[in-house]
Amino acid sequence: MTVEQVEQGPRQIARTVEVPASAEDIFALVADPHRHGELDGSGTVGGTVSGPRRLTQGAKFSVAMKQFGFPYRFTSTVTRIEDGRLVEWRHPAGHRWRWELTPLTPTSTRVTETFDYSTVPAVQGKVYELLGFPRQNAAGIEATLRQLASRSAGA
Template sequence: MTVEQVEQGPRRVARTVEVPASADDVFALVADPHRHGELDGSGTVRGTVSGPQRLSQGAQFSVAMKQFGVPYRITSTVTRIEEGRLVEWRHPAGHRWRWELTALTPTSTRVTETFDYSTVSAVQGKVFELLGFPRQNAAGIEATLRQLASRFARA
């Protein structure tokens, strides 16, 4: 499995991988916020989640996180969802996380995860860059996608 960089424009960090699973199976995992800890390759998502079992437009979910050694909790809001194809949520800081699924065959799906900070102010975007968030999130996305592909390869 090879994780590849995807160019999606300024202030968007995206990676993609082919996963040996149906788009519906991958969507079921991504659309369940209680399972996001199973996906996380960054090491920031903790198991404590509150919110619906399945995400929907406008739904909110809260996740326990830990970054730079500091535990915290965030509540994100679903901004877009398309059954079997797309899940996107807005972080309280204004950036978005997006999962796009493209069925290649009935048992193979192209999965693209994007950290999109084009939605924040120029100053906030510069702060993200100075703190190294694009680089850190690229590494986290790559680890997440490798973990996702491996998970389904074992299933």
């Protein structure tokens, strides 16, 4: 299993991997914020989530996080959702997280996760870069996708 870099455009950090699972099964995991801790390879997502069990357009969900040893909580809003194919939400700081699922066979799916900070003001984007968020998030995405692929292979 190889996680590959994907060019999505400026200020978008994206990685992709082929996962041995159906798009429907992966979508069920991604579209349920209560299960995001199962996906997280970055070690920042906590188990305390409030919100719906199935995300819909405009839905809000709140997640307990921990980064650099500090706990925090934020509420995101779903900005795009396409059943079985795409889930995207906006973080309160303005950046977006996107999961795109492309079925390859009934039991294999190309999964692309994107940290998109092209939607924030230029100064804020520069701050993200100075703090190393693109690099950190790239590593987290890669770990998440490897974990998802390994987990699915063992299922």
